[in-house]
Amino acid sequence: MHWVDTVAQALMKERPNVEHVVASGTSISGAIHIGNAGDVIMAEGICRAIRKLGGKARLIWISDDMDPFRKVPMGFPPEFNKYLGFPVSSLPCPKREHCESFVKHCVDEFMHSLAEIGVRPEVYSGTKMYKEGMYENEAKKALENADKVRKILKEISGTEKKEDWLPFDPVCSRCGRIATTHSYKYENGKVHYKCIGGVAGKQKIEGCGNVGESDLRNGKLAWRVEWAARWKILGVTCEPFGKEHAAAGGSYDTSKVICEDIFGYKPPHPVIYEHILVGGAKMSKSLGNIISVDDMLRVAPPEIMRFFFFRTKATKHKDFDITKDLVKLIEDYEHVERLYFGVDKPSPQEDLEELKRSYELSQIEENRIPERYFQVPFRHMSVVAQITKDYEDRVRILKRTGHVPEQMSSWEDERLKKKFQVVDNWLGIYATEQDKFSIQEKLPSGVIESLSDAQRRTVLEIADKLKDSNWDAETIHNTIHNVATTSGLGPKDTFTAMYKLLLGKDRGPKLGYFLSILDKKFIIDRLYAIKNNKDKE
Ligand SMILES: [Zn+2]
Ligand SMILES: [Zn+2]
Numbered sequence: 001m002h003w004v005d006t007v008a009q010a011l012m013k014e015r016p017n018v019e020h021v022v023a024s025g026t027s028i029s030g031a032i033h034i035g036n037a038g039d040v041i042m043a044e045g046i047c048r049a050i051r052k053l054g055g056k057a058r059l060i061w062i063s064d065d066m067d068p069f070r071k072v073p074m075g076f077p078p079e080f081n082k083y084l085g086f087p088v089s090s091l092p093c094p095k096r097e098h099c100e101s102f103v104k105h106c107v108d109e110f111m112h113s114l115a116e117i118g119v120r121p122e123v124y125s126g127t128k129m130y131k132e133g134m135y136e137n138e139a140k141k142a143l144e145n146a147d148k149v150r151k152i153l154k155e156i157s158g159t160e161k162k163e164d165w166l167p168f169d170p171v172c173s174r175c176g177r178i179a180t181t182h183s184y185k186y187e188n189g190k191v192h193y194k195c196i197g198g199v200a201g202k203q204k205i206e207g208c209g210n211v212g213e214s215d216l217r218n219g220k221l222a223w224r225v226e227w228a229a230r231w232k233i234l235g236v237t238c239e240p241f242g243k244e245h246a247a248a249g250g251s252y253d254t255s256k257v258i259c260e261d262i263f264g265y266k267p268p269h270p271v272i273y274e275h276i277l278v279g280g281a282k283m284s285k286s287l288g289n290i291i292s293v294d295d296m297l298r299v300a301p302p303e304i305m306r307f308f309f310f311r312t313k314a315t316k317h318k319d320f321d322i323t324k325d326l327v328k329l330i331e332d333y334e335h336v337e338r339l340y341f342g343v344d345k346p347s348p349q350e351d352l353e354e355l356k357r358s359y360e361l362s363q364i365e366e367n368r369i370p371e372r373y374f375q376v377p378f379r380h381m382s383v384v385a386q387i388t389k390d391y392e393d394r395v396r397i398l399k400r401t402g403h404v405p406e407q408m409s410s411w412e413d414e415r416l417k418k419k420f421q422v423v424d425n426w427l428g429i430y431a432t433e434q435d436k437f438s439i440q441e442k443l444p445s446g447v448i449e450s451l452s453d454a455q456r457r458t459v460l461e462i463a464d465k466l467k468d469s470n471w472d473a474e475t476i477h478n479t480i481h482n483v484a485t486t487s488g489l490g491p492k493d494t495f496t497a498m499y500k501l502l503l504g505k506d507r508g509p510k511l512g513y514f515l516s517i518l519d520k521k522f523i524i525d526r527l528y529a530i531k532n533n534k535d536k537e
Contacts, residue, residue: 002357003313004042007238008049011269015237020055022046023236023268024121025062028088028103030073032110033290034305034320035276035283037119039240041309042273044119045361046238060234061121065089065103066130066220068179070201074288085179085198085205087171087220089127103127113293117302118364124234126226130217138229138263139216142167143186145262149225152261156254157224166191167222170214172207178219180207190215224251228259231268240271240314273314279321291322299426300330301419307333307362311355323430330378333362341373374412376403381423382431383509384517387439391417397517401473437503439518443526444504448533455497456530458487462494463527471520477512501526 001009011020024039026032040061047057069088072080076094083091091102099105103125111123129135142149143166150161166183172195179200185192190213197207221229230236245251256267275282278289296305299322308320308329320329338344339352340359346352363369376398388394395416398404404416427436448456462483469475484494499508502523508514515523 004049027064066126085177170219174210175208228255232265310361473512
């Protein structure tokens, strides 16, 4: 069974007859990458699985924007340094007049790309939740039970807090920072604090020395308490999170007990996932290896982003380098699509049911599977794209080679057009020299001279055979292969000779298909150029 269905089944059993709330959240520290997108995409899949079982489910996403700003992301205006330690919700847009705030800037872009892949959560802002008093009751409970909270922290996580520690950090009324305040007393609904300084990320930040008191709407609960509180407040029943929160004595273990003992709420069903690495390294702004959902959408069909998360278990290690692994990922998806429609047969290692389910979950709209098999492989398209000028030309070729039906539905036409757009982008951004080629309209000089006698003889024999044969990929492939073998030259040197004559380089796309989409007369003439050259000698 697919893991989302296993989770959904457990949820329906744990809490029957409730509307499930599957939550995820991210702290805002600049562009939101595919690692952060993972938990909300997985959460959306779980919602679908609950509904498939006849249950009800809501998807929510929380922007942790009351958290302090810890580090200025690369490429940000240097004056952002002065905001370290402020709640991120108080920062302006990094592009100045572009929009009203840093958080809006990051979240809008993220939500826009999520919508493209069919993920449309209800969005909550941590800051807004505090300001509107949503946290008030729980904050009060946590502060009244500060001793108990301290004890839980010590017992579960081994963290020892000072006697006067309180689980609430107010925003300083004078300087506006949140990372610098130290609260020492809770009395009559007010938290008393001093702005003594603190740490944001790795940087020490000076406090302003202010002594003040704060209500429970202008500050935030300590992380593990806040997590537990919002489960209760939002009625969260399931939440995917990275494995760093799942360690023994880690945040989940601690928040779970706080949730039960302080707030009297049954903690959500945890779904633990493995973080994405890029070439073995964590994604980080300073390494410049961040991949955003937008980056993916630019060079791959939208289903691919979903497939990335649903093709394997959440706990499976995911290493992904967009420059090297993208085409393989797309080809894996295309294979699963062929399995789904019975075009490919599964290998003994493949779990057909699970793969089919991952295909369903990769579709952008819930319960909307393509009515019929319609697929032009990415690789084929990348070849066609390089020898054509416009979309009509491309469609003409694909119809001729039977890759698309004579009558495409408007949906199919739209899909094909969009897929060509991403293929073009991929060719412009990530394709290597090996992926790219250009047809040499004129015979490159010196090529014929560079061929061996055996190569020339073999190519001429191929030309003789192809001249009168059918112009389809399979026939062309078989003809070349047969001649290469019987002539004794072998396929490798034969292919090299052909590529040199057509592309002026040693390698190129798979020859049978490649030649079949080119003009037959052009190819035959080019191969016979060897003979003409000989005549000239
Ligand atoms: Zn902006
Ligand atoms: Zn201050």
